[in-house]
Amino acid sequence: MSNVLSTGTGALIAFQRALATVSHNVANINTEGYSRQKVSFATRNPTDYGYGYVGSGTQISDISRVADQLAISRLLDSNGELARLNQLSSLSDRVDSLFSDTATSVSGLWSNFFDSASALSSDASSTANRQSLLDSGSALTTRFKQLSGQLDSLNTEVNNGLLSATDEVNRLTQQIAQINGQIGTSSASAAPDLLDQRDQLIKELVGYTGGTAVQQDGGFVNVYTAGGQALVVGTTASKLTTTPDPYQPGKLQLALQTQGMNVSLDSRALGGQMGGLLEFRSNVLEPTQAELGRIAVGLASSFNDAHAEGMDLYGAMGGDFFSYASPSVSSNPANTGTASLTASYGDLSQLDGQNLLLKFDGTQWTATRSDTGASVALTGTGTAADPLVVNGVQVVVGGAAAAGDRFLLQPTANVAGSLTVAITDPSRIAAATPVKGAATLSNLGTGKISNVQVTDSNNANLLTGSTIAFTDATHYTIDGAGPYTYTAGQTIAANGWSFTLDGAPSTGDSFTIGSTGAGSSDNGNAKLLAAVEDLKAFNGGTMSLNGAVSGLTTSVGSAARSADYAAQAQQVINDQAQSARDSVSGVNLDEEASDMLRLQQAYQAASQIISTADTMFQSILGAIR
Incomplete structure (x- = not known):
């Protein structure tokens, strides 16, 4: 009778705890990272009565979680990559909207500015047209500042x-290291909920850093970044920190604190959200800032060059229409020399905007790209007479550089925000060609001056009058110098000007070149200003300024779409990994309901065994009263 009671009681307790586990599963159906728990039953040790063994019921041998470590690892990898791509796509879309939206892009105001230049070329004497060019120029430079400010704000967001x-x-x-310590060297005896908690923490961690989790023999799990740096080893947790870039204090980098030292982490060493932030900054944000600055330099430099070749209404040669900053050079704090570098723009067609590291080895300078480390061709010695020349930038070295000194050259990254219109007086717009030509009235030939141009606006004799006299049909003199051979259609040039003749000059014919003078309504230089946007200024003379603006919009949009497509594809992969994990570890209400019904019936049967044992006991008591 006692054996029957013990068997029933043991079964009742076992089924009660199994029902509690099922209830625990159902209660956590919406708990993220929860793994379904399974109860395993085993027979209790039987009793030997001499004639044989009599069983003593059942007991719970184990309550374990149902998990597939391979599916969990696949989900971790997928989750880290999805976090990286989502972060990259989100920020890239914001840059794309800045350059593609008509309300914020530079394209519309760019077109307005050159439309105003075209209107000025149609009526160079119009004060309204001159003021319109200044106003549209101011609006364009303001847009460059706004875009530069927005990009700077995104850099702050990354930080x-x-x-x-x-x-x-x-x-x-x-927390992961602490749970490793609680689990100890054997995960088999650890609480299933504690294992789930650790997996969920690892999932969150990998969502920030990318990487993998490696199960050690026993119970510990080690976590590594995408680049292999250890974040958690057993019960020891590494500490991540941020440090300022040695060349750009406003740009934060990541480092691991190891033995009291900071070990810098390469941007490619991290995945997850942090990897997405670093990738966005290096592959989208900084190239966009550099290209926007390059376009600003190209616009200002080309327009200023054309403006300098004209004459304003006061009779003065045109000055700078735009003002803008020079290339930025930053020294490494670890430099031991006294050198300071000053940079200026040289050949615009060679300017690519890439940030460069300049290093002095004790005898010569070398240049490498700051993002890839690829070597870049550099010439010159660094003196004022022979400056360092690299990618369209000239660098003069002042002071004495020591071996190992390094400098960061940013040709265009900080230029867009500095662009301004340098003049405020509409009469200062140099719309006229500063020199004009005329044929002497007594000329007998059919020669007429055309295509008068300025070839050197800095020539001291540019505005000095000159006479071109033909001694015969094939020879001419300039202010008595010569004679020079003439062939039909050739360009005649001197003192910073040039022209061609239509028709045929005769012996004794003469032509004069002189200053246009103040108050001229000539529009010759205004036409050159309007044509600046189509100048082949970039990429070795193969890309126009207008093409560069369109190219920037296209490249930003392409980067955003590429990141978005990658994120969408990774979402599908992540959903599949999640489904694979849930198919093994997820809670199924139908299955749990079936288990609950089965265990409830078993519990009732065990209760009936106890009731039967009680009836037997009462019968015995009644028999001996």
Whole structure:
């Protein structure tokens, strides 16, 4: 009778705890990272009565979680990559909207500016047209400043994102290391909920840093970044920190604190959200800033060059229409020499805007790209007479450089925000060609001056009058110098000007070149200003300024679409990995309901065994009263 009671009681307790586990599963159906728990039953040790063994019921041998470590690892990898791509896509879309939306892009105001230049070329004497050119120029430079400011704000967001993510990573690594210690060297005896908690923390950590989790022999799980740096090893957690870039204090980098030292992490060493932030900054944000600055330099330099070749209404040669900053050079704090570098723009067609590292090895300078480390051709010695020349930038070295000194050259990254219109007086717009030509009235030939141009606006004799006299049909003199051979259609040039003749000059014919003078309504230089946007200024003379503006919009949009497509594809992969994990570890209400019904019936049967044992006991008591 006692054996029957013990068997029933043991079964009742076992089924009660199994029902509690089923209830625990159902209660956590919406708990993220929860793995379904399974109860395993085993027979209790039987009793030997001499004639044989009599069973003593059942007991719970194990309550374990149902999990496939391979599916969990696949989900971790997928989750980290999805976090990286979502972060990259989100920020890239914001840059794309700045350059594609008509309300914020540079394209519309760019067109307005050159439309105003075209209107001025139609009526160079119009004060309204001159003022319109100044106003549209101011609006265009303001848009460059706004875009530059927005890009700077995105850089600040990247810094803030790295700071907040670093705090979260350090919190998660500490908790994972702590749980590793609680689980000990054997996960088989650990609480299933504790294992789920650790997996969920690892999932969150990998969402920030990317990487993998590696199960050690026993119970510990080590976590590594995408680049292989250890974040958690057993019960030891590494600490992530941010450090300022040595050349750009406003740009934060990531480092691991190891033995009291900061070990810098390459941007390619991280995945997850942090990897997405770093990739966005290096592959989208900084190239966009550099290209926007390059376009600003190209516009200002080309327009200023054309403007300098004209004459304003006061009779003065045109000055700078735009003002803009020079290339930026920053020294490494670890430099031991006294050298300071000053940069200026040289050959615009060679300017590519790439940030460069300039290094002095004790005898000569070398240049490499700051993003890839690829070597870049550099010439010159660095003196004022022979400056360093690299990618369209000239650098003069002042002071004495020491071996190992390094400098960061940013040709265009900080230029867009500095662009302004340098003049405020509409009469200062140099719309006229500064020299004009005329044929002497007594000329007998059919020669007429055309295509008068300025070839050197800095020539001291540009505005000095000159006489071109033909001694015969094939020879001419300039202010008595010569004679020079003439062939039909050739260009005649001197003193910074040039022209061609239509028709045929006769012996004794003469022509004069002189200053246009103040108050002229000539529109010759205004036509050159209007044509600046189509100048082949970039990429070795193969790309126009207008093409560069369109190219920037296209490249930003392409980067955003590429990131978006990659994120969408990764979402599908992640959903599949999640489904694979849930198919094994997820809670199925139908299955749990079936288990609950089965265990409930077993529980009732065990209760009936106890009731039967009680009836038997009462019968015995009644028999001996």
